[in-house]
Amino acid sequence: MVSSKSRGVEVRHLLPLLLLLAVGEAGRGQVRYSVAEEAKHGTFVGRIAQDLGLELAELVPRLFRVASKGRRDLLEVNLQNGILFVNSRIDREELCGRRAECSIHLEVIVDRPLQVFHVEVEVKDINDNPPAFPVAVKTIRFHESRLLDSRFPLEGAFDADIGVNALLTYKLSSSEYFFLDIETNDEPSQSLSLVLRKSLDREETAEINLLLVATDGGKPELTGTVQLLIKVLDVNDNEPTFDQSVYKIQLLENVANGTLVIKLNSSDADEGSNSEIVYSFSSDVSQNIKTKFNIDPSSGEIRTKGQLDYEEVKLYDIQVIAYDNGTPSMSGHCKISVKLVDINDNSPEVSITSLSLPIREDAPLGSVIALITVADRDSGVNGQVTCTLIPQDLFKLVSTFKNYYSLVLDSVLDRESVANYEVVVTARDGGSPSLSATASVSVEVADVNDNAPAFAQPEYTVFVKENNPPGCHIFTVSARDADAQENALVSYSLVERRVGERALSSYVSVHAESGKVYALQPLDHEELELLQFQVSARDAGVPPLGSNVTLQVFVLDENDNAPALLPPGPGRGPSAVSQVVARSVGAGHVVAKVRAVDADSGYNAWLSYELQPAAGGASSPFRVGLYTGEISTTRALDEADAPRQHLLVLVKDHGEPALTATATVLLSLEDSGQAPKASSRALSGASEAEAVLVDVNVYLIIAICAVSSLLVLTLLLYTALRCSAPPREGACGPVKPRLVCSSAVGSWSYSRERRQRVCSGEGPPKTDLMAFSPSLPQGPGSADERQQLSESEQFGKVSLNFSPIISKIVLFPFILNKFIMPGPPKYIS
Structure with a gap:
């Protein structure tokens, strides 16, 4: 068994948990308070922050605010202690009229994140309105021939309060001739009648003054009075009578002007002028009834006058008097109760408030964009409103309270696809035919940095002549960013690396804004044929995004290098070739070779060899290969040829303009017996050249x-x-x-x-x-x-x-x- 002490400990531990659960339930549902009308400024209504589950410290940072439809200054919230209090005078009758239920609906809105709470404050009635009669003095004419128990209807008092405070009791001052009869039926109002208890004698009593007192049921009680002045008339002792005292009529609120409401028919037992009846509205009828209805004095027809509106007045009680033409005239009374029937003549009303715009394109699903309120002045089915939304695939309506909706995000947004949405809310009532109303809100999508700059292609090829001027513009890179504003602001930079022994930035640079690429120094094809590097494009978003593009810069050759002669062997100069030639060699024998190279490339490095004419115009027994540089005999040598031959060979490239170099070849002609070694050397060289060529x-x-x-x-x-x-x-x-x-x-x-x-x-x-x-x-x-x-x-x-x-x-x-x-x-x- 568990002791009572242990059970007490368990209860103490469970109480905080139960309290938290209760507060949580209150925050999720509707909070209701009540306050009496005419409460003083500062009157405590409720601890709204605590009941909604909000911390006091977060009220100001989260922009805690209260909004109410219609009057906005009746209630206020102290942001220091979270208490809802009365801010200005609340008059229930002014606010709700005679409706049984009267409340102030508050929307409590907090941001970061956006939350909406609905608070309903019931305004309780107090007895602050005394009963009031239509007139202060009412004159009643009674014939002396009136029978006992004759009745004269009286207009009751009106109390603006409701409930017990409007529950009236009547008391008539004491009189030997009259007493007050109160008849209660199913109508909201009571029927009062002044009943004759003793026969009248005009010669004895011509006038009778009575005081009718109306007392309400409030605490303390309030009263209202009317003085009844009764004049006793003589002669005409039959009054007009109606077949019923109350006529109940139903009219559609949209009936045309002049529509017949009822045709009254009263009778008078007298004859002659005493039986001629004239109809009129009672003097107690309000001015509003006179502007809406008209009565024909002779026929008793009551017709509409002006436009009837169920939303303004639902019930009209019309007091009618029928006078005869007797002397004195007598009258009969009846009441026509006209009840209006509602039709669907009011379109719904849609209002959009508390816009949280623009909305970020990365906003999570379920984010609240706006608050939507709908209303319809009609009643019943005609006032039941349903809402639809266009477009339906991106947004949806969430019902938070009756006729209150939240527009929330229901799909992923992409500003680069659609930057603005026109959301249309359609409210349609349940009438037949139904009426509708629309309201639109432009939902702007705010950009986030979710797109990196993109180049048109991943790689570009650029051709640049060598020996370019320093700072020469060689290319322009361009990247496009699909984002907007600073997220689309692109800057360019080099992806630094080493080019041999030097940094890339010593060769080229890129302008950060325009993307123009410049060569910082003259480029040399012989040193650098291809410069491959990357340019980075980065946007200004947070965090920034970037991408790279590769540039292949080919340095095109120019003819800026003259041919260079190669030495024929170790220890010899590059510009002179000495060779011993035997006189016995035949035509076409290779005796020497001039070798040269050109540092340029392609056409600029293609060399040709020309033998310059000898001095004096003498023909030479030697020639040089145009492209091989080999010097060979054109004929057999003889004794007439000079023993020393001085040949000048011009080496020229094919550039524009062509560059040249000159080589001197010295040949010593000797007899075959004197230069066997030279001949064998020459033959050996020729054989080697032939072998190399074959390979x-x-x-x-x-x-x-x-x-x-x-x-x-x-x-x-x-x-x-x-x-x-x-x-x-x-x-x-x-x-x-x-x-x-x-x-x-x-x-x-x-x-x-x-x-x-x-x-x-x-x-x-x-x-x-x-x-x-x-x-x-x-x-x-x-x-x-x-x-x-x-x-x-x-x-x-x-x-x-x-x-x-x-x-x-x-x-x-x-x-x-x-x-x-x-x-x-x-x-x-």
Whole structure:
């Protein structure tokens, strides 16, 4: 068994938990308070912050506010202690009239996050309105011939209060002739009648003064009085009578002006003028009834006058008097109770408040955007309103209270797709036919930084001539950001790295705003053929987003290097060649060779050799190969030839303009017995050259076969590149690509190795290969050269040009490389 002490401990522990649960339930539901009307300023209504589950410290930061429909200054909240108090005078009768229920509906709104609470404050009635009669003095005419128990209807008093405070009791001052009869029926009002208890005698009593007192049921009681002045009339002793004392009529509120309400028919037992009846409204009828209805004095027809509105007045009680023309005139009374029937003549009303705009595109689902209130002045089904929303796929309406809705987010937003939504709320009532009303709100979507800058393509190829001026504009990068404002503000920067021994920023720079890329120094094709780097684009959002683009800058060669002569052997100068030649050698014998290289590439590095005419115009027995630099005899030497031959060889490239170098060759002619070593050395050199050339031709044939097999792939690549946009050229003006052709003697040659030719990555230096096709026009002296070709040259020519078709196949990829591929072809001499 559990002791009572332990049960007490458990109860003490459960009380806080139960209290928290109760507060939580209150915060989720509707909070109700009550306050008496006419309460003084500052009267305590309720601890609204505590009942809604809000902390006092968060009321101000979360923008705690109270909104009420209609009057906004009746109630107020102290943000220091969270107490709801009376701010100004509350008059229940002014606020709600005679409605049984009267309340003030408050919307309590807090932000961050947005929450809405509904608070209803019931206004309780107090007895602050005394009963009031329509008139202060009422004159009643009674004939002396009236029978006992004759009745005269009286207009009761009106009390603006409700309930017990409006429950009236009547008391008539004491009289021997009259007493007061109160008849209670199913109508809201009571029927009062002044009843004759003793016969009247005008000659004895001509006037009787009575006081009618009305007392309400409030505490303390309030009273109202009316003085009844009764005049006793003589002669005409029959009054007009109606077939019923109360007529109940129902009218649609939209009846046309002049519609017949009722035709009264009263009778009088007298004859002649005493039976002629005239109808009129009672003097107690309010002015509002007189503006809405009209009575025909002779026919007793009551017709509508003006427009009736159920929403203004639902019930009209019309007192009618029928007078006869007797002397004195007598009257009969009846009441017409006109009850209006509601029709659907009022469209719903839609109001949108507390907009939380603009809404961020990354707002979570369920975020409250606006508060929507709907109302319809009609009653019953005609006043029942339903709401629909367009569009329905992004937003939805959540009912928070009767006729109160919250517009909330129901789908993911993307400002880049749609930046603004026009949301239309349609309210439709349940009438037949139904009426509707619409209200729209423009929902602007605020941008967040969710898109990185994007380049049109991931890589750009740029051609720039070498020796460009410092600060030359070579290219412009441009990235687009789909975001807005600062989130779309793009800035550019280099992705720094090392280019050999130097930093990338020493070669190029990029303007942060325009994206223009500048070459900071003159570029040298011989030092740097390809500069590959990345440019970063970054927006100004928080956090910033970015992307990179690759630039391949090809440095195009210019003819800025003259041919350089190579020394013929160790210990010799590069500009003079000495050789001993036997006089016994025949025509076409190679006696020496001039070697030269050019640091340029391609066409600018293609060298040709020319033998300058001897002084005095004497013919020389020697000639030089146009592209080989080999010096050979044109005929057999004889004794008439000078023992010392001084030859001047001009080495020239094919650049524009061409650059040249001059080599001096000294030949000593000796008899065959005197220079056997020289001859053997020459023969040995020729044999070695022939062997080397044969080896080169073997590799050449292999290369031709390999290149031929790639022809189809090259054609496909060419077609694809032709369909794509041509690469942009640098602002410094790249040179026009040119096709390099060969001499009549086709040859293959290799250039010296160069350092730092391609800066996109580390790797061994590359060599340049250049092919010459035997289709050039013949230069000066070419006819003699064809006649005097050495066996090795003839062999090379035959091996290189054995088929014109294969020669074109070999040359085709290099043409494509020059004109199409992203990078210039590499040539050497």
